[in-house]
Amino acid sequence: MLTGPDHLEELAGKRLPRFLFDYIRGGSYGEETLRANRGALGELKLKQRVMRDVSHIDTSMSLFGQAASLPFGLGPVGLAGMCARRGEVQAARAAEAAGVPFCLSTVSVCDVGEVAAGTTKPFWFQLYMIRDRAFLADLLHRAAEHCSVLVFTVDMPVAALRYRDFRSGMSGAPGLKGQLRRAMHAMARPAWSLDVGLRGAPLSLGNLKPVLGSKAAMQDFAGWIMRNFDPSVTWDDLAFVREHWQGPLIIKGVLDPDDAEAAVGAGADGIVVSNHGGRQLDGALGSAEALPAIAARIDGRATVLADGGVRSGIDLMKMLALGADGVLLGRAWAYALAVGGQAGVAALLQGFDRDLRAAMAMTGCNRLADIGPHLLAHSSIESADG
Template structure:
């Protein structure tokens, strides 16, 4: 009999997360938008790729080290930003940066993490990357960028593919954003079925504030307040001109995350981006678009000789980590 005590693959960790998290939190991180067609394509399209198997080569000194956005990394993998990570594990962003430091790969802190940039910086052994969503309050954005630079961040990952929040049916079924008694009872029941989470995250993982925007979302990590704030404050008027504005503030490297078309990749290069992240936001916010692996060759053909190209696998909301790198005539690195 196999007891599966020790996780061996990313799917094992996903199964453990399913057992540990309240249903609404597991589905929030695991799910995609609408019918999750793009979520499935991110998996199936990648599965169709086969390895080229050459034999009788000296492989006694394999070195996976590379350079990512000017920084040395032990392998071509980046920990991508995960919003609300501190709700999935106690002070999750701090645990994330420590794990990345141990294996010597970059860590990217989400704008909407539970742990603020200052707390993550205290736990980090080296500079980490910072991810930005543009909000309407430009003074708040400027202040946040200045805090990130003061914390030692040198690479900014500017996410551009979320002008409006997507329709996520799993969240609706779980009553995630219902403000009435029924929604409260549904979430309460899901929480009480996970006593380990209650103790580890609910009690020991406080404070449950939206770290970097705690002063703007006064209700703490109340998911209804979070969604209302996102709906009201994410700026859907952003254009390439705004990236030029960000460049006047941010003194380090800027990577544009959320590119799927060669034309947009060229526009990013034109406004001074130091790198492109081919991404469909893990299929979390918009369904029926292409998988990232299908769009990678087009983007590399458009700008691969001008800038560094990364790819976000976008598989199962970030829980199924595909352990590989890819090259299409130019550097291409995986974010997970």
């Protein structure tokens, strides 16, 4: 599958029922930050360098003690298991084959055990702070059996409003009305309905089965999340997480250098510079805008990952040039999964590998350590103006 990022999104839109496609592509409120993520990356220009013997390009690195063949991984995407039949297992397999980390969301369709059964190596697990600490401790113990790294997401003290979900029946129309609207969208996508809706059942939130049961309907999830996400959480709560998680810990959803400092001070091994893909605070900085100041402040004391708007190996290169040690993909892999299942995600990862190598060659880099802010070009038109 040789296709560019916009085409992949378009193809996913043809495959998925509208309520699901809107849920994935949408952002919060006026979607300004969603646009800022792509906009900030698009405005950055790379310096072309020539005649530098780039015949030995190496994209490998070590992430939290594990070898990775590329400087990125698949970030947590809730309900990704609805993009393809038992989707998280398919995506995790593709990531494992490509030698990059896969992070399972708390709110995945397949639970940790199912993903572990379908893969051979430990993967990462993403955690939301949930009020019921006994359930949280149990969830962390289940994750610790199969997962090597914990990604603790902190940018959702409350769930932001997403108008698309409201309109589509994903969150806004409770009860029969929402069910009917979603059923109509599903009927317009018979291939998805058969392959995922029917043969991929149950489409419940696997990790939350102990509290929700396996038959809960979509609106029960939304209600449960609203009631159980804990807005009182502070850095002190990291002690609770640490008590139940001994491995590397990453704080995801940081946009401010002071918060990054606090995360490292509280014992995080890494942070993810992220605005949740423009799905939380609308009007917040695009990730690429926030990244340089955070990378400078952390200055190698912890691993700095970034996400938001990354759709190609070139975007990935730009995030690395801005100071990220690695990148997480969100929508890009969800769309690839929708379009081609495991093979679709494998093709996406190959494309990122190919494009990153090409970008490294054309900017004169052989190793990831060669990539840095010196590769970012400033337009001479702007300089002349200023």
